[in-house]
Amino acid sequence: MASQFGISKAEILEMSSVLQSRVVTDAVAQVEGMLQQMDSSTLNIAVTGESGAGKSAFINAFRGVADDGPEAADTGVTETTQEPVAYSHPSARNVTLWDLPGIKTSSFQPRTYLKDVDLLKYDFFIIVTSDRFQECHSALAKSIIQAHKKFYFIRNKVDRDLEANAKRRKKGGLLDSEVLSLLRTDCEKNLRTCQVDEPRVFLISCFHPQCYDFAALQMTLLEEVEGHKRHALLLSLPNLSTALIQSKREALAGAVWKRAMGACLSGLTGVNASHSIIAKLMDTLKSYQQIFCLDVDSLHRLASITDISFEELQGEVTSTFGKDLSAHTLEGLLSQVASAQHMLANQLEKMVPILGTVISGLM
Numbered sequence: 001m002a003s004q005f006g007i008s009k010a011e012i013l014e015m016s017s018v019l020q021s022r023v024v025t026d027a028v029a030q031v032e033g034m035l036q037q038m039d040s041s042t043l044n045i046a047v048t049g050e051s052g053a054g055k056s057a058f059i060n061a062f063r064g065v066a067d068d069g070p071e072a073a074d075t076g077v078t079e080t081t082q083e084p085v086a087y088s089h090p091s092a093r094n095v096t097l098w099d100l101p102g103i104k105t106s107s108f109q110p111r112t113y114l115k116d117v118d119l120l121k122y123d124f125f126i127i128v129t130s131d132r133f134q135e136c137h138s139a140l141a142k143s144i145i146q147a148h149k150k151f152y153f154i155r156n157k158v159d160r161d162l163e164a165n166a167k168r169r170k171k172g173g174l175l176d177s178e179v180l181s182l183l184r185t186d187c188e189k190n191l192r193t194c195q196v197d198e199p200r201v202f203l204i205s206c207f208h209p210q211c212y213d214f215a216a217l218q219m220t221l222l223e224e225v226e227g228h229k230r231h232a233l234l235l236s237l238p239n240l241s242t243a244l245i246q247s248k249r250e251a252l253a254g255a256v257w258k259r260a261m262g263a264c265l266s267g268l269t270g271v272n273a274s275h276s277i278i279a280k281l282m283d284t285l286k287s288y289q290q291i292f293c294l295d296v297d298s299l300h301r302l303a304s305i306t307d308i309s310f311e312e313l314q315g316e317v318t319s320t321f322g323k324d325l326s327a328h329t330l331e332g333l334l335s336q337v338a339s340a341q342h343m344l345a346n347q348l349e350k351m352v353p354i355l356g357t358v359i360s361g362l363m
Contacts, residue, residue, distance in 0.1 A: 141196060
C-alpha cells in the first residue's frame with residue numbers, strides 16, 4: 001500500500017533504521033536544548049533616576065501596562081521606592097524591570113549606590129529624569145561607566161515642556177522641534193563631560209509612548225542587546241512601530257521551524273502523538289498571538305497606553321484576519337490537516353510504527 005504513495009519498501013526500511021538509531025534521540029535533545037535556551041534566557045533592566053522623574057511610569061509604559069492596571073508599578077509625585085522592586089513583564093516573565101530607589105534623596109550615596117542595589121544583577125541601566133541635568137545624574141553616570149555597564153538616558157515628560165512652550169509661543173516662543181533639539185543637546189553635552197563618548201539620549205513622554213523617542217529607544221536596545229537576551233527583549237516590547245513588528249516577525253520566522261520540529265520529534269514518545277503535537281503547536285500559536293498583541297489582554301494593554309480604543313484595535317484585528325480567527329478554529333484546522341494524511345500514516349505505521357508517528361506529526 002505504501003508504494004501507492006511513491007515510497008518503496010527499501011526506503012521505508014532505511015528510514016526505519018535511521019529513526020530507531022541514536023540520531024533521533026540526539027536530534028530531540030538538541031532541538032529541545034535550543035528551545036530551552038531561548039525560553040529560559042533572562043533579562044534584568046535597572047531603572048533609576050531622581051524622585052518624581054517618572055521611573056515607575058516608565059516601567060509601566062515599557063511593559064505596555066496602564067498606571068492603574070493590576071500589574072502596574074506604583075506611581076506618585078513623591079518617592080515611593082525605598083529598595084529595588086522587581087516588575088516582570090505580563091506575558092514575557094523572563095524579562096524583569098527593577099524600580100531602584102531615587103538618586104536625589106538624602107539617602108543617596110553615589111559611591112555606594114550601585115553596590116547597595118546589587119549592580120551585577122542588571123544587564124543595563126535606564127536613567128530617567130524630567131528636569132535639567134544635575135550633579136546626581138553625573139555621579140551616577142560615572143559610576144555606571146566605571147562598572148563597565150551600559151546606560152541609556154531618558155528625558156521624560158517632554159510633552160509638559162512642549163505645552164509650556166506653546167503658551168510662550170504667543171510671545172515669541174520657540175518651535176516644538178527647537179525645544180526638543182535644545183533638550184537633547186543639553187543632555188548630550190552634560191553626558192560628554194562624564195566621559196560618555198556616544199551619549200544615548202531619548203526624549204519621551206510615558207503618557208504618550210507612541211510619540212517622540214520611545215520607539216527609537218526600543219530599536220536602539222534591540223541593536224545593542226545580544227543573543228537570547230535580545231530575543232527575550234524583543235518579544236516583551238509593546239508594538240509601537242512597524243519596524244518593531246517587522247523585527248518580531250523576522251525573529252519568530254527564524255525560530256518557527258525549531259518549534260514545529262520540537263513538537264513533531266517530542267511526539268515520538270507520546271501515547272497520542274497527533275493530539276500531543278497539535279496541543280504543542282496551539283501553545284506556540286497562542287504565544288505568537290500575545291507577542292503581536294493580538295489577544296484580548298494585550299489589546300486592552302495597548303489601548304491603555306495609546307490614544308486608540310480597545311474597540312478600534314479589535315476592529316482592526318477582525319478586519320485583517322477575519323472573525324473566525326479563534327483558538328477553536330485554528331485547532332480544528334490543524335486537526336483537519338492531520339486527518340487528511342491519516343491513510344498514509346496508518347499504512348506506514350503498520351510496517352514501521354515509529355515512522356507512522358513521525359509522518360503524522362510532520363504533516
